[in-house]
Amino acid sequence: MAARGKTRNNYTTELALIQTWGQWVSLLVFLAFLIALPFALEQSKNFSWLSFLNFTLITIIAILGLNVTTGMAGQVSMGHSAFIMVGGYITAALSVNFGWSIWFTLPVAAVLTAVIGLIVGAPSSRIKGFYLAVATFAFFFVAQFIIKHLDFIGGINGIINIPPPWIGSLKINTDLEWYFLLLGITIICCLLSSNLMRSRLGRAFKLVRDNDITTASMGVNVYHTKLRAFFIGAMLGGLAGGLWASYLTLIRADQFVIWDSIWYLGMIIIGGAGSTTGAILGVVFLRLISQVIHVVTGAGVFSTMSNNLSVTLNYIVYGLVIVLFISLQPNGLLAFWKKIKANYKRWPFGY
Amino acid sequence: MINLAQLLISGILIGALYGLVAMGFVIIYRGARVFNMAYSQFSVIGAFIAWTFLGSPGSPRLALPLALFLTFLSSLAFGLVIEHFIFRRMIGRPLFATFILTLGLWSILYGVVLQVWGAEPRTFAYSLPKGAVNLGPIVLSQEYIWSFVLAVIILAVFVIFFRRTKLGLAMRASYDNEVAARCLGVNAGLNSKISWAVCALLATLAGFVIASARGVSLALGDLVMVVLAVALMGGLDSLIGCVIGGLILAIGENLVSYYLNPFLPGIGTIFGMILILLVLLTRPRGLFGAKSIERV
Numbered sequence: 001m002a003a004r005g006k007t008r009n010n011y012t013t014e015l016a017l018i019q020t021w022g023q024w025v026s027l028l029v030f031l032a033f034l035i036a037l038p039f040a041l042e043q044s045k046n047f048s049w050l051s052f053l054n055f056t057l058i059t060i061i062a063i064l065g066l067n068v069t070t071g072m073a074g075q076v077s078m079g080h081s082a083f084i085m086v087g088g089y090i091t092a093a094l095s096v097n098f099g100w101s102i103w104f105t106l107p108v109a110a111v112l113t114a115v116i117g118l119i120v121g122a123p124s125s126r127i128k129g130f131y132l133a134v135a136t137f138a139f140f141f142v143a144q145f146i147i148k149h150l151d152f153i154g155g156i157n158g159i160i161n162i163p164p165p166w167i168g169s170l171k172i173n174t175d176l177e178w179y180f181l182l183l184g185i186t187i188i189c190c191l192l193s194s195n196l197m198r199s200r201l202g203r204a205f206k207l208v209r210d211n212d213i214t215t216a217s218m219g220v221n222v223y224h225t226k227l228r229a230f231f232i233g234a235m236l237g238g239l240a241g242g243l244w245a246s247y248l249t250l251i252r253a254d255q256f257v258i259w260d261s262i263w264y265l266g267m268i269i270i271g272g273a274g275s276t277t278g279a280i281l282g283v284v285f286l287r288l289i290s291q292v293i294h295v296v297t298g299a300g301v302f303s304t305m306s307n308n309l310s311v312t313l314n315y316i317v318y319g320l321v322i323v324l325f326i327s328l329q330p331n332g333l334l335a336f337w338k339k340i341k342a343n344y345k346r347w348p349f350g351y
Numbered sequence: 352m353i354n355l356a357q358l359l360i361s362g363i364l365i366g367a368l369y370g371l372v373a374m375g376f377v378i379i380y381r382g383a384r385v386f387n388m389a390y391s392q393f394s395v396i397g398a399f400i401a402w403t404f405l406g407s408p409g410s411p412r413l414a415l416p417l418a419l420f421l422t423f424l425s426s427l428a429f430g431l432v433i434e435h436f437i438f439r440r441m442i443g444r445p446l447f448a449t450f451i452l453t454l455g456l457w458s459i460l461y462g463v464v465l466q467v468w469g470a471e472p473r474t475f476a477y478s479l480p481k482g483a484v485n486l487g488p489i490v491l492s493q494e495y496i497w498s499f500v501l502a503v504i505i506l507a508v509f510v511i512f513f514r515r516t517k518l519g520l521a522m523r524a525s526y527d528n529e530v531a532a533r534c535l536g537v538n539a540g541l542n543s544k545i546s547w548a549v550c551a552l553l554a555t556l557a558g559f560v561i562a563s564a565r566g567v568s569l570a571l572g573d574l575v576m577v578v579l580a581v582a583l584m585g586g587l588d589s590l591i592g593c594v595i596g597g598l599i600l601a602i603g604e605n606l607v608s609y610y611l612n613p614f615l616p617g618i619g620t621i622f623g624m625i626l627i628l629l630v631l632l633t634r635p636r637g638l639f640g641a642k643s644i645e646r647v
Binding site for chain 1: 386437440441444446447448450451452454455456457458459460461462463465466579583615616617618621624625627628631632635
């Protein structure tokens, strides 16, 4: 943390993502922690930890996308789960039906999903707020319906036996290898996302979110900005979907439900809309809560098995968390953190 | 030809029911400015509470009038509790925040229903009279005729309420301009309470009527979800629009599922969503809605 009174003398330090040695140290410690985490867990002989971590990482990638569309640009998308589904299906279909390499199908899936995102975002010039949310809500169901009726991608049965990715001669099969692959992709996405926020486009997003008219009067094309937000959001969603499909090695349209979209929105709000850190915090927070529910209801820590009580409690607690955050702390967990930081900086003074 | 007439007439009957369902949704939007995504779950809870009081066909619990009275009383209480503990605090917050909040509420209520009553479908001990009515070659089911009558009566009551009574006018005034209405002595808190109570009541009524035809289950929520299509099509703030929207949806659904189902199985269930997309893309304010949607 930069102490009070510390000034920046040139543009390089001003623009640097990491500004103080304290930040460097905490970043390196955090990275070391992330790398050491699976090994520490492996010794505890609890392998389901790893699949929990992997799904969390995939969710983080997806949420970073939604964070661009909804958190930064303010275009509420309830169809994000549909983007993940579409991306997953494209990856699966290309690698199973045509035998393409995953390193080729993933970008193709991301770009194609982004194009679909453009189509979904197209009405955003005319409709706003929850009208747009309802339009994307309807899009989710229509997309699911269409996918269920396309027989060449397996129809209602979906696609199975999606081949694993590989690097050189190394096939990525185990949870541990997947963890490092996903960690790498997630870190790249986080970097891109937090840099996007500091770029011209990122500032335009925030301007659109806050006020359309001001944005237009600043010479920023509002409609194009909204479309770009949808493009980037859907692209990350598609990427996450592709990873999801090849991690699970199967994909079915029924795996994707509207509740996912709702909880993705919840994650963004709980973390703190419009910030990369907030998105990660939100995902981790809600995913950990679901584990707490598993423990409390006796379904077993990090087991994929769940009993009835844990499922229903999931609905109740997730909903409750969203309601509480919206009504009491609409700026999310990140606001807490900023408050702590501010208090630390000026301690012992109250100003 | 007879098929078409059959589809049209049963569409009109079901359409009135859809209109009835959407009415509660529109009233809460007009009265409290809340786009209530949890509305479908209000209906589900109402239907399950009605089932709790009525019992299943094998083991009836209470007589129909008493059970209905208790059901409506509890749904009234439910609406007021929701208003008091959640939405009272949201007055003056952005519309969008309340929208997300209703999503959270939807999730909570879904979980509660799943926990308390479970996922298996049930039937009422008593319900609207069942059986077929023959109008020449056209066969109609009796419960839809009853729900049609009910919907028309309730629509008339609400139209009179909003046009003629002082309270209804006050609610319209505060929908139009809340600050000005408050300055003129309209009690905004009372309006909000009444809207939530009426919303919960109508949702319960709609849930009861639909459930007596199709059984009580969580799938009821998906049926009620079509109110979104109906309300958006009619324009979010128009009661007449509700009924017209309901008619369009129901007739369209009937025709589409009859003529297109062989090619696209299940198209009827998705028709409402397609309609939402079409309406929002072509005419976002609906057929009868007021002109401006939102501040640009």
